[in-house]
Amino acid sequence: MPTPTDRTTKLGVCNLCEAICGLEITLERGAVTAVRGNPDDPLSRGHICPKGVAIADVHADPDRLRRPVRRDRATGTWTEIGWDEAFDLVADELAATINEHGRDAVGIYLGNPNVHSLGSMTHGTALVKALRSRNTYSATSVDQLPHQLLAHLVFGHQLLLPVPDIDRTDHFLVVGANPMASNGSLMTVPDFPRRVRELKRRGGRVVVLDPRRTETARIATEHHFVRPGSDAWVLLAMVHVLLDDGVASAPSYADGLDAVAAAVGPFTPERAEAMSGLPAEEVRRLARELAAAESGVAYGRVGVSTHEFGTVCQWAVTLLNVLTGNLDREGGAMFTSPAIDVVGRGIIGRGHHGAWRSRVRGLPETAGELPVSALREEIETPGQGQVRTMLTLSGNPVLSTPDGARLDEALSGLDFMASVDIYLNETTRHADVVLPPTTALERDHYDLVFHALAVRNTARFTPAVLPAGPGTRHDWQIYREIALRTVSRLDRKPSRWRRLTLQARMRTSPTRLVQGLLATGRTGVTLRRLRANPAGIDLGPLRPGLLPERLRTRDRRIDLAPQLVIDDLARLAEAVPPTEGELLLIGRRHQQDCNAWLHNVPRLTRGRPRHHLLMHPADLAARSIDDGATVRVTSRVGSVEVEVAATEDVMRGVVSLPHGYGHARNPGMLGAARVPGVSINDLTDPERLDVSGNAALSGVPVTVEALPR
Numbered sequence: 001m002p003t004p005t006d007r008t009t010k011l012g013v014c015n016l017c018e019a020i021c022g023l024e025i026t027l028e029r030g031a032v033t034a035v036r037g038n039p040d041d042p043l044s045r046g047h048i049c050p051k052g053v054a055i056a057d058v059h060a061d062p063d064r065l066r067r068p069v070r071r072d073r074a075t076g077t078w079t080e081i082g083w084d085e086a087f088d089l090v091a092d093e094l095a096a097t098i099n100e101h102g103r104d105a106v107g108i109y110l111g112n113p114n115v116h117s118l119g120s121m122t123h124g125t126a127l128v129k130a131l132r133s134r135n136t137y138s139a140t141s142v143d144q145l146p147h148q149l150l151a152h153l154v155f156g157h158q159l160l161l162p163v164p165d166i167d168r169t170d171h172f173l174v175v176g177a178n179p180m181a182s183n184g185s186l187m188t189v190p191d192f193p194r195r196v197r198e199l200k201r202r203g204g205r206v207v208v209l210d211p212r213r214t215e216t217a218r219i220a221t222e223h224h225f226v227r228p229g230s231d232a233w234v235l236l237a238m239v240h241v242l243l244d245d246g247v248a249s250a251p252s253y254a255d256g257l258d259a260v261a262a263a264v265g266p267f268t269p270e271r272a273e274a275m276s277g278l279p280a281e282e283v284r285r286l287a288r289e290l291a292a293a294e295s296g297v298a299y300g301r302v303g304v305s306t307h308e309f310g311t312v313c314q315w316a317v318t319l320l321n322v323l324t325g326n327l328d329r330e331g332g333a334m335f336t337s338p339a340i341d342v343v344g345r346g347i348i349g350r351g352h353h354g355a356w357r358s359r360v361r362g363l364p365e366t367a368g369e370l371p372v373s374a375l376r377e378e379i380e381t382p383g384q385g386q387v388r389t390m391l392t393l394s395g396n397p398v399l400s401t402p403d404g405a406r407l408d409e410a411l412s413g414l415d416f417m418a419s420v421d422i423y424l425n426e427t428t429r430h431a432d433v434v435l436p437p438t439t440a441l442e443r444d445h446y447d448l449v450f451h452a453l454a455v456r457n458t459a460r461f462t463p464a465v466l467p468a469g470p471g472t473r474h475d476w477q478i479y480r481e482i483a484l485r486t487v488s489r490l491d492r493k494p495s496r497w498r499r500l501t502l503q504a505r506m507r508t509s510p511t512r513l514v515q516g517l518l519a520t521g522r523t524g525v526t527l528r529r530l531r532a533n534p535a536g537i538d539l540g541p542l543r544p545g546l547l548p549e550r551l552r553t554r555d556r557r558i559d560l561a562p563q564l565v566i567d568d569l570a571r572l573a574e575a576v577p578p579t580e581g582e583l584l585l586i587g588r589r590h591q592q593d594c595n596a597w598l599h600n601v602p603r604l605t606r607g608r609p610r611h612h613l614l615m616h617p618a619d620l621a622a623r624s625i626d627d628g629a630t631v632r633v634t635s636r637v638g639s640v641e642v643e644v645a646a647t648e649d650v651m652r653g654v655v656s657l658p659h660g661y662g663h664a665r666n667p668g669m670l671g672a673a674r675v676p677g678v679s680i681n682d683l684t685d686p687e688r689l690d691v692s693g694n695a696a697l698s699g700v701p702v703t704v705e706a707l708p709r
């Protein structure tokens, strides 16, 4: 029995999703024995979900990597190597590729956890910049690229993203998002369930449009099915109704209302009905109720971002907020005022689009990244600029990007691959070297991104809860070594001044950088104050009236009708209504999963299996398939075999597979035994793209057939 003196409590933070919950962590003899939500956290107010409770399980996981490992290409066996050897090997190979084949021959993929780590935000981005490869890819283009492109075009900065003011709104229109499971995205909203209860208690309404009756749909005031991929029609028809009714108005700093009216003219509620299945009268009512609400906000997320018309959808959502007077207003779509203003101070760039194009398919870059749907062909197609060496940083594109099965093959043909990751996964198993950083509990954290997207202005600095394990390296130290050692080996070195700047930047710890950024900020929040208030400092609710000053467009005005979006409407207008009997595939998230990982954590994988293909009973009957049968699902690019589960929670004509499954593809993969199932991205199609280059993962046409017994 530990004595009371062995037990200490420290405040921590969960970095697993965008909700950034504050934690209270109990330590006994140096080991974590309990994790709770911190009730004193001004943002998360004690909220925690099952993943947060399990955060220390990742740290304790014996399968997690703690030392660099090197793969013997002949035998496939992995051996631990020293850090110096690993850094030199990676730097030698990166530099050799660049010296021989040019910078673009190094491909880089950045996965989702980069955004959740301070060291990756400060030093990982600097490494990527130092390598200056046009073949830079990330999870952004299977996620929120349409949001970023639209924010760049309309508000002048890719991260100037308005956030639903959920704590004060009277009407919350949720399109293609499931915050009850995801805890919110591009809307940092810990404790979504309680905030929704409060919203409804105030008499507010939550309206959900989703092809599946999700956990969020269940707690909503109303839910409507919409056919996957058809939302642009519905949302533009709602804009059409506002304009027709004469209730639409634009703020004085906005231009282009006439162009909007002309553009949405053809998108009537009747055509929306034909495309989406949502009755025209309902489309009209939804538009009118949003406009009539005291305050209201439309919000569209992954379901309408990973979409063939993702950018049009985000444009329409923005128009609904602007034209109902709800932008930059209490209870509407509001901008944050974070203690470290990554947008206003230009710490993250405004973004650009089409500055270069992918070599094989000619797809445009956005903010320095090419669409990850193009990665496979850039590795496989010979010629100048072919990707020969890959560097992946905290990601698993084999499971998370379209046609992952073929990317899997392509990765095995590389000259060299290095990965920074805490696990061997379906992607990093192809690496020659894997460099594992410390885990979140061993690192200091200040959230540069999610404070800037939160439903309330707060600031919080969390010192590492656990000491870094012996002989380990933080992610920023790994990035520092790779960057500095690679640059020093280049034939064509950057200028002396650039090298000195890089060295200075890389040698300053993330915490020191945060300290400097706070000291030069305008909110009066300093690192010293944050250390004295470890639960966080409350800076109050989101503030209205920040526009037009906060705009980053050159003229401090909003163009409501960006040409790129208007031009894409012709493609939308050509879309054809669905055919009888067709099936469209969508994804889903569960509260206990975290994209393609955490599947090695027993307490999150226990219980009923959740890998099934969900399908409507009538669609099953039409194909004489029994509930529970194993079926073959086939798309243009591939096919998988998986058990089916009948449910009326998906609309007819829609089937759903969870995203991030499919560890069984490689026997021996982590979590394979615990988590059966297949990868949805063996079915998704890299040819289906939004105008932004984002993958259209939603609404993939598939067939489903029973397998002979």
Ligand SMILES: Nc1nc2c(c(=O)[nH]1)N[C@H]1C(S)=C(S)[C@@H](COP(=O)(O)OP(=O)(O)OC[C@H]3O[C@@H](n4cnc5c(=O)[nH]c(N)nc54)[C@H](O)[C@@H]3O)O[C@H]1N2
Pocket: 110, 111, 112, 113, 117, 139, 142, 143, 302, 306, 393, 394, 395, 396, 397, 399, 400, 401, 420, 421, 422, 423, 425, 437, 438, 439, 440, 475, 587, 588, 594, 595, 596, 597, 659, 660, 680, 681, 684, 697
């Ligand atoms: N069909 C379909 N595909 C999707 C989606 C979908 O909804 N449907 N969702 C998309 C979205 S929104 C996203 S964000 C992507 C995610 O795609 P990815 O980012 O490619 O995949 P993750 O599963 O998040 O991979 C995270 C990896 O990071 C590692 N990791 C965890 N913590 C750390 C750390 O602290 N340091 C380092 N170095 N590594 C760490 C984990 O071991 C894991 O291997 O998937 C996308 N793909």
Ligand SMILES: Nc1nc2c(c(=O)[nH]1)N[C@H]1C(S)=C(S)[C@@H](COP(=O)(O)OP(=O)(O)OC[C@H]3O[C@@H](n4cnc5c(=O)[nH]c(N)nc54)[C@H](O)[C@@H]3O)O[C@H]1N2
Pocket: 017, 018, 112, 143, 175, 176, 177, 178, 179, 181, 182, 183, 184, 185, 209, 210, 211, 212, 214, 226, 227, 228, 229, 230, 231, 301, 302, 303, 304, 307, 586, 587, 588, 589, 590, 591, 592, 593, 594, 595, 596, 698, 699
């Ligand atoms: N528990 C958990 N939380 C997470 C994650 C996780 O993996 N697990 N991942 C994190 C990440 S990286 C992200 S980006 C966020 C994502 O956060 P959300 O966007 O809230 O997450 P999803 O559950 O993917 O919600 C997408 C919804 O869109 C619906 N949908 C699919 N296609 C269409 C369509 O064509 N039209 C409409 N209207 N709806 C459609 C789906 O049925 C689904 O309910 O979640 C984050 N939080």
Ligand code: SF4
Pocket: 014, 015, 016, 017, 018, 019, 020, 021, 047, 048, 049, 050, 051, 052, 053, 183, 190
């Ligand atoms: S909601 Fe997100 S941040 Fe909060 S405990 Fe769960 S995973 Fe962590």
Ligand SMILES: [Mo]
Pocket: 112, 139, 143
């Ligand atoms: Mo994401």
